[in-house]
Amino acid sequence: LPQILPEIAATVECEQSPEFHPEGSVFNHLIRILEHLPAEASPSLIWAALLHDIGKPVTASRDPHTRQIHFYGHENVGAEIARGMLERLRFPRKLIEEVAVCVQSHMQFKDVLRMRKSTLRRMLLRPTFALELELHRLDCLGSHGRLDHYEFLVEQAAQLERQPAIRPPLLSGKDLLALGMKPGPAVGRLLAEVREKQLQDELKTRPQARAWARRHLQREGATPGRELSSSKSGRQKKKT
Structure with missing residues (x-):
């Protein structure tokens, strides 16, 4: 693994705060996610699941007072790492961009209950939203197991489907x-x-x-x- 996928190998020893990730290390988290992957998972979903936290090892820090582990900006760093890794492995450009978007946006899902309506709808209207949503579901199942945000987004997406006029901009x-x-x-x-x-x-x-x-x-x-x-x-x- 260190020779072929060193970015993933780095997650083996990358610990996480147990209050947020009772499963332990980032690598354990990835393994649990892969165990929940549906049989029909697309290559983009598989790689997004595998790489969504790839930026954590290089952004890890520990609060000297609380001892809590933080990974500030790991989604942005991770998107660049994922893009470089997939380019090195010569994956198709479409897959690379889909995975990079999923990695970069996956932390937005924790804020969906507090988002402005317009911000939430922009998320729902992204071309990659279905892929991002499934990654979020897997991310939850691979950790705390709570799906309240996922269920909220499923309902919001269904409501938006009943409002087709919202999709095209009103003016050009x-x-x-x-x-x-x-x-x-x-x-x-x-x-x-x-x-x-x-x-x-x-x-x-x-x-x-x-x-x-x-x-x-x-x-x-x-x-x-x-x-x-x-x-x-x-x-x-x-x-x-």
Whole structure:
């Protein structure tokens, strides 16, 4: 193992705080996860399960007062390690990127009950969400065994499936240009605001979104052919 997969070999001696991981070392955690893998597991899921905590050995630290073990940023470090390892082993690019996304995002699942609606929906709408969700289920089964967050997300995903209109953005850049905006970064910023309001259920239809965007442009002083940032800077110059 150290010669072929040294990154995984490093997890054998990597201990974890028992209050969060009663199963012991990171390697024990990985073994327990693999025991729960479904027979039909895809290669991407298998490698995501094997590599999701691959960043822990190099990020491990111990609090000198509580003696608790921490792995700050292990998901980001782990995503890069996983990407490099899978590239070395010459895996397909699609699998590499799917696994890297799963590794980098797996810690987000602990916060799902506190997320804003828009943040949660962005997670649910990610192309890799089904893969990430199954990894989360396995991660839980390989440790504390609690599936409350998993069950919550399954229900949220089912609700979103019943709202197909939420998937495509309500407006495009062409819509904003038709309202008189000049091409530029401000278009992207305004589209992001509209999308945020859509995901928060504050805007539900294209007419609502167009009306909101028009009012926003009027408030900002944008006129046909002028970009928001340009109009703002113009007002600032007049004040000086």
